[in-house]
Amino acid sequence: MKLSTRGKYGLYAMYYLAQHQGEGPQSLQSISTTGVPKQYLEQLLGNLRRAGLVTTVRGAQGGYQISQSPGAITLLDIMDAMEGPIELTECMTDETRCDRACGCPVRHVWQRLTDTINSELAQITLGSMLAHPCEGEALES
Amino acid sequence: MKLSTRGKYGLYAMYYLAQHQGEGPQSLQSISTTGVPKQYLEQLLGNLRRAGLVTTVRGAQGGYQISQSPGAITLLDIMDAMEGPIELTECMTDETRCDRACGCPVRHVWQRLTDTINSELAQITLGSMLAHPCEGEALES
DNA sequence: CGAAATCCGATGAAAATAGTCGGGTATCGA
């Protein structure tokens, strides 16, 4: 189970915008960190905008801003915008694809796992990430 | 975030083998349910065998059996065998790929999510799935 | 008007996934 680079880049971008909240529109140029192609990032920011997570200002001196306070934006919001909703198997969303009904214990397991992941993602906000800028393994008080 | 069919088919196969534990080797033919190509499933069972989750008997009347009691086999075992370990980003396993050190709060978030998923997968065993054959939403006692 | 910057669809390259094929090998039973 892997995450695509979309999710990763998307979070990096959102984190950057959260750090620079209130400083006016941030240009694509400034958001793009080393190793992330600017034109690709542009696409991804389009997804974030269409999902309502960022607002944009077009034209010269334009750029991107987060649309809400960092505390209100969860990792679930970002992942849904970048990778679509978590859908471990089709039988979760498309009923017709599963000939096993309620009797399918496998289905139950996928559902449980999906719920767990979504719940975890929903608990992490950009605000909480900003609050703990260096919470690494080396820093246990 | 999606699961590949490998993981899905693999779990179906393991569940079937758990149901028929002690009944002798189960042929590929009997394991294969509708919609799962037999030759593809054969490959997948090879992964499960190499991971030590199933044992095989070659030749006529041969087939596949689970190698341990269903209670001892977790979903994590099966997923690791079928899809490899969970690796949301490369920076979790390949240190050189991440220029951000402990100061990277994004990294911390991926780690937390990985731990959560692994922990959940490790708690679900084939045995527990067998014990609740029809635990659907419609059947709250 | 011209530069700065986002917007957008189309296209291409690379990788992962899903599935197929053909032959090899081991075992059972007659």
Add this chain to the structure above:
DNA sequence: TCGATACCCGACTATTTTCATCGGATTTCG
């Protein structure tokens, strides 16, 4: 011994997804 059964295995193909790249259109500031 022979043939049928059934797993083993590497190579190949097709499809899909991912990861970009490109070129131009549009908007806005100064």
